[in-house]
Amino acid sequence: MTKEKLILRIMKECEKDGEPVTREEAEKMAEMEIKAGGMRRYEKSDTPRKPAHHERKVDEKKKHLLDCCRVLLEGMGCKIQSIKTETEIAFTFEGDEYSFKLVKHRPNSGD
Numbered sequence: 001m002t003k004e005k006l007i008l009r010i011m012k013e014c015e016k017d018g019e020p021v022t023r024e025e026a027e028k029m030a031e032m033e034i035k036a037g038g039m040r041r042y043e044k045s046d047t048p049r050k051p052a053h054h055e056r057k058v059d060e061k062k063k064h065l066l067d068c069c070r071v072l073l074e075g076m077g078c079k080i081q082s083i084k085t086e087t088e089i090a091f092t093f094e095g096d097e098y099s100f101k102l103v104k105h106r107p108n109s110g111d
Contacts, residue, residue, distance in 0.1 A: 006030040017054060018052055023092050062086040 063086035081090040
């Protein structure tokens with residue numbers, strides 16, 4: 001594993017654990033891991049960490065697209081069963097049940 005990949009992995013792991021680190025800190029940690037020969041030792045704090053509260057953001061574009069689909073489906077005679085946030089719509093058409101799930105694909109970061 002290259003040093004760059006190790007730095008990125010450390011940054012992702014720390015962010016996932018709720019303790020993000022700067023690139024400089026991750027570089028130092030990577031150097032220590034390389035010098036230690038791959039032996040890693042992580043310590044856990046005695047006091048539990050307060051969980052982070054993240055408010056969910058509504059994607060207005062997806063909401064608009066799903067609303068347009070709902071209007072179209074209703075115009076075709078479909079009966080809307082449920083709408084899950086701005087991601088999914090369930091409906092019946094001629095006695096059969098269907099659902100659409102709208103997924104917004106993020107730009108590829110070039111990993």
